[in-house]
Amino acid sequence: MKLLLIPDKFKGSLTSEEVSKAFIAGVEKAGVEFTSHYIKASDGGDGFMNAVAHYKPCVSVQVISENPIGKPIQSYYLYSQEANSAFVELANASGMELLTPEDRNPMLTSTFGTGLQIKDAVQKGIKNVYIGLGGSATNDAGIGIAQALGYSFLDENGKKLKATGASLSQIKSIDDTDVLEGLKQVKFFAINDVTNPLFGENGAAHVYAAQKGASEQMIKELDFGLKNLDRIVFKKYNFQNAKLPGSGAAGGVAYGLKTFLGANYFSGIDFVLELSGVNDLLSKERFDYLITGEGKIDEQTLNGKLIQGVLALGARENIPVIAVCGKLAIEKEELKKRGIFDVFEIQDYTKDLAYNMKHAAGLLTAKTTEYFKLLKK
Template sequence: MKLLLIPDKFKGSLTSEEVAKAFVAGIEKAGVKFTSHYFKASDGGDGFMNAVAKYRPCISVQVISQNPLGKTIQSYYLYNQESNSAFIELANASGMALLSVNELNPMLTSTYGTGLQIKDAIEKGVKNIYMGLGGSATNDGGIGIASALGFQLLDEKKEVLPAIGASLSQIKFISDKGVSDKIKSVNFYAINDVTNPLFGFDGAAFVYAAQKGATREMIEELDFGLKNLDAVVVDYFKGNNAAISGSGAAGGVAYGLKTFLGAEFYRGVDFVLNLSGVNSLLKKETFDFIITGEGKIDKQTLQGKLIKGVLDLGLRENIPVITICGKMDIQKEELKKLGVFDAYEIQDNSKDLDYNMKYAADLLTLKTAHFFSIFKK
């Protein structure tokens, strides 16, 4: 039996490498003869730079930046000399992981620190900047990044607004007088698999802001603010990007990159898998199953997370996909309708969350062994 392993991390519990090792241990436990290929993938979110570094020779460029609340931090991005390209992970300077639960508040957070990373790369002469989106603590529509690069967001009195979520509804004018001409010679790419528009009930605020600390009132205000930002942008740039699929990624950062920097959108899973060479492998070899998984499978998974990309790969190559997750917050039948061969969750419902996270590798091994035991000969 030949298996292709393309798991996501189990956030807060296992890295994708550890997930793959648990898969292998489970299949071995089942007594099945097999060979496997592991590919480290990413949907553009947390782990994007690790995935890139696995498949491209890069150096780490250290940058003094800011976390989502403006605190000075040491950050970094990756640089590939051959292509003169920088790879920047939004979560590295603007991520939820940089804040405590009590600090999460998308009205006050900003992507300004990520903008400082981009600015550093531009000043060093980089010609291609790939932005991995995801894991952000922000819902600022990308105005933090824009502000760090010299754009000014002005209120009705033409006074400069802080580049935070709470300012979105107050923006009346945009000024680009402080923007360097060097930006014009740089190609920008937004890497993510989310398909949400900028605003509305399927948009950035309503779908993702709650997990970033927003109350219902904040969500409604942020959604209104994103609509306002777009209205000002339409007047200023004479273009409308709000409805483009994926513009709502990372609290609207994808929209901001498209609007202020002319970024192209790349599907995250496809981007990383192309780097990895999996498509070349599939032209030479056939596989019986693709095994994937993540900590939680829910409706957001189907809106463009890594598993959705892996499922699309399986459908395209006619390889059945097995998904194994920590918790499945969606009906298995719904997944099967989308083409999943089978799906399992590993959690022990008699135990609490801490137990399930602590022993995730063991639970994953046991569940994998249980599934593959049917193939033992």
């Protein structure tokens, strides 16, 4: 049996490498004869730079930046001299994991810190900037990034606003006279795999803001602010990007990158799989199963995350996909309709979340052994 493993991390519990190792240990214990190949992947979210560095020679560029609530932090991005390209991970300076639960409030957070990283890359003469989206603590539609690069967002009195989610509804005009020199000579790419529009019931605020600390009232205000920004952008530039699939990624950062930097959207899983050389691998070898997974599989999993990209790869190559997860929050039959051959969850229902996260590797190995003993019968 040949297995191709392309799992996501189990957030807060296991890295993708640890998921693969625990899974392989389980197959070994099941007494199955097999070979395996692991692909380190990312959908553009947390772990994007690690995946890039795994396949591409890069150096780390250190930058004094700001976290989502404006506190100075040491951050970094990757630079490839060979491609004259920078690889920026949104979560590195604007991520939710940088804040305590008490500080998570998308009305008050900003992507300004990520903008400082991009500014550093542009000023160094780097001509291609890839921004991996995901894991953000923000819902500012990328105005924080834009502000760091010289854009100003003004209220009805012409006063400059802070680039936060709360300011979106107050924007009456945009001033781009001080935009960073050389910005138009740089190509930008927004790397992500979600398909949400900017606003509306499937938009950035309604789908993602709650997990960033927003109340129901905040979600309504943020959604209104996103609509307002789109109106002001149309008034200023005579174009609209809000309805483009993916514009709602990372609290609307994809929209901001497209609108203010002319970024192209690029599928995260496709980007990393291309880097990994998986297409060459599949042209030479035939695999019996494609293994993927993440901490929680739910409706969002099927809305453009890494697993969806793996499913597309499996369908293209006619390889059955088996998914593993900590918690399964969607009917198995629904997943099978979407192309998953099978799925199993590893959590021990007699224990609490903390126990399951701490012992995820052992639970995954045990469940995998159990599954493959049945599979080989």
